[in-house]
Amino acid sequence: MKRAPIYARFSTELQNERSTADQIALCRAYAVRNGLNIVAVYEDKARSGSSVLGRDGLMNLMEAAQRSMFDAIVVEALDRLSRDMADLAGLHKRLSFLGIEIQAVHDGIADAVLIGIRGLVGQMQREDGAKKVRRGMAGVVRDGRHAGGRAYGYRPVLGRPGELEIVEQEAEVVRRIFAAYAAGRTPRDLAGDLNRDGIAPPRGIRWNGSTINGNAQRGVGLLFNELYVGRIVWNKVRMLKNPDTGKRVSRPNPQDQWQTNEVPHLRIIDDEVWRKAQALKAARMNASSHIKRRPAHLLSGLLRCGVCGSGMSVHDRDKTGKTRIRCSAVRESGSCSNRRIIYLPEIERAVLDGMREQLKAPDLIEAYIRKYNQERRELAAQANSMRTGLEGKRDRTEGELKRTIDLVIRNVIAEEDAKQRISELKTQLSLIEAQLCGLDEPPSTVALHPATVRRYIETVDDLSKALADHATAPDDRGPLTQNFRELVHSVTVHPKPARKGFEIEVKGKLAALIGGAAFPTSRHIGKPAQLGRRYSAAVGHDSGFEMVAGERYRLSPHSSNYRFLLRCCG
Incomplete structure (x- = not known):
């Protein structure tokens, strides 16, 4: 008798929990009729068939297949394995290579034609269902009901789907936020005030600046919620599933696709406060765009906290005028344990010196490209x-x-x-x-451009000289800052115990060093190749500190970036 496991799946938490039990019973009866010995049962509950990612049961099944633990797989229907054409074809290809049949109760033994047809039908049904859901939500909005998720300041009316009522306690918080913002308070300061007063946020345990600030392009966030002035706005964004991660991500829709309806009984904010807040928001957005065109500091927007991953922002300046930074999450939500305040010039100097020393050794880049080209030739x-x-x-x-x-x-x-x-x-x-x-075109190999490396070294050298005296360094550093920022993706600062200094991990855009977008999107596939060298260099500084770089210098043919670690002590 052929050994065979059963795989069962249902899509959402709204479906009957016994759905997989019914599928398993049906598959067992099929196995008895067809002389199959059921050796295991794998199932995924409340997991969509639109992606194979995030489905532990299916992943365990495929791992067992790799170990040749069975000869066939039994499912109720092929769409239980996947409702995506590419995923279903990929599963069939891998199982066929291992000599394992897919047997479906309603379809029989799967071959290439059946896989293609069922994959196409399953995907069309899934996409058609999504369109019908959106059509129904559009009808809800036309009826003056709310088609979105939970909105802070409101709660659903029991027994009347889509209808909302005002929660007065939360409405007072909304009025407080709009009044304070219109008076000039920043979203980060407002988040800190609300956290100190112990006011519960819409989600999670703490308020954040982004909760209040929102996103202008997507029209989301507390300050952009037009429901507060009695207006439902729906279809601002659409949700797509990332094929590489299986996670849903939002994409903004054009404003001409937005659907609105007036609901005056849900108004919380008066028009005057709303207009004032929106005007101030627009002015600050324009100012932010100007700042982005010309960063205030060399590492503005690039610094990350090594504890929580949040950005790091300016905290203050000391008596000599030197800028100090700290984790922004500490200020706005207090959710990070990293309370360290670090001098920005020390970080800038360490990053510049470390990058200059690392990238003066082109053999590292050449080794990367050799490994990368080998991978490309295999692909x-x-x-x-x-x-x-x-x-x-x-x-x-x-x-x-x-x-x-x-x-x-x-x-x-x-x-x-x-x-x-x-x-x-x-x-x-x-x-x-x-x-x-x-099928994609076969990948081509790339060549190292020595002129680009020379230009980079010259850029970093010039910047190091310009920052020799950071307190009096001119803000206008011409194209040098722009060139430098094109090569750096992020700088993560890892705090160490008191008087032990800190570590800096630099993640750069290696593709820029070899002339253009030569590398694919970064994906984690196995362990990255380990290439590196170790050196130590004394860095001129009044308090004195030592830097050891290259101990975590990672180069991978699957990555578009390079990394190295700096240890700064003192």
Whole structure:
């Protein structure tokens, strides 16, 4: 008897919890009829079939398949495995390579044609369902009801879906926020005030500046919520699932796609306060854009806290005028334990010195590119092999289709007898053509551009000289700052115990060093290649500190960045 596990899945928490139990019972009966020995059961509850990511049951099933623990898989229907064409085809390809059949109670043993058809149908049904849901939500908004999630200041009316009522205690907080913002308080300061007063936030345990500030492009955030002036606005964003992570991400819709309806009974803020807050918000956004065009500091927007991952911002200046920074989460929410206040000039000097020393050794970059090109050649060989296989399959299918049609023309076989086979061959041919069209071009290799490395070293050298006296360094450093920021992705500051200094991890854009976007989007695939060198250098500074860089210098053919670690003591 063939060994076989059962896989079952249902999509959402709104479905019956017994759905998987019913699927398993149906699969067991099928196994008895077909002489299969059920050796295990894998299931995913409340997991969408739109992605294989985040489905522990399916991942455990595939791991067991790699260990040859069974010969076939039993499912109620192929859409239980996946409702995405690419994912279903990928699962079938991997299981076929391992010699494992997919047997569906309602479909039988799966082959390439059935996988293609069921994958297409499953994806179309999923997308059609999403369109119907959006159509229903649009109708809800037209009726003057709320189609979104929970809005701070309101609660749903029991027994009347989509209808809201004002929560007066939360409405007072909303009025307080708008009044204080209109008076000139910043979102971060407001978040700190609310946290100190022990006021519960809309979500989580603490207020953050972003909760109040929101996002102008998406029209989300407390300050942008037009429900507070008695107006429902729906369809500001659409949700998409990232195929690499399986996570849902939002994308803003054009304003002409937004749908609005007046609901005066839900008004909390009067028009005058609303207009004043929006005007101030617009003015600050314009100011922010100006700051972004010309950063206040070399590392503005690049600094990250090594404890919580939040940004780091200016805290104050000491008596000599030197800028000091700290984790921004401490100020606005108090949620981070990193209370260290660090001098910005020390971080800038360490970053510049470390990068200059690391990147004066082009052998590191050359080693990276050798490894990267080796990976690219392997990927190119795989792509060419796949294309050759598909082209051969296409030629064989076209040949069989022509022979079948020829037999019909010559009256060797009846047209009715050949109709189903011709349809299957055409479907199979369409799927092969679609796969060929979906293949990427074989990746090409890249070459190191010494001129770019020289330009970079000159840029960092010039910046180091310009920052020798940070307190009096001119703000206008010309294109040097822009060139430097094009090469740096982030600078993470890891605090150490008192008087032990801190560590800095620099993550840079290595593609810029070799001339253009030569690398694919960064993805974690296995362990990155470890390439590195170790050195120590004394850095001129009044208090004296030592820097050791390169101890965590990571270069991976799957990554578009480089990293190195600086240890600063003193």
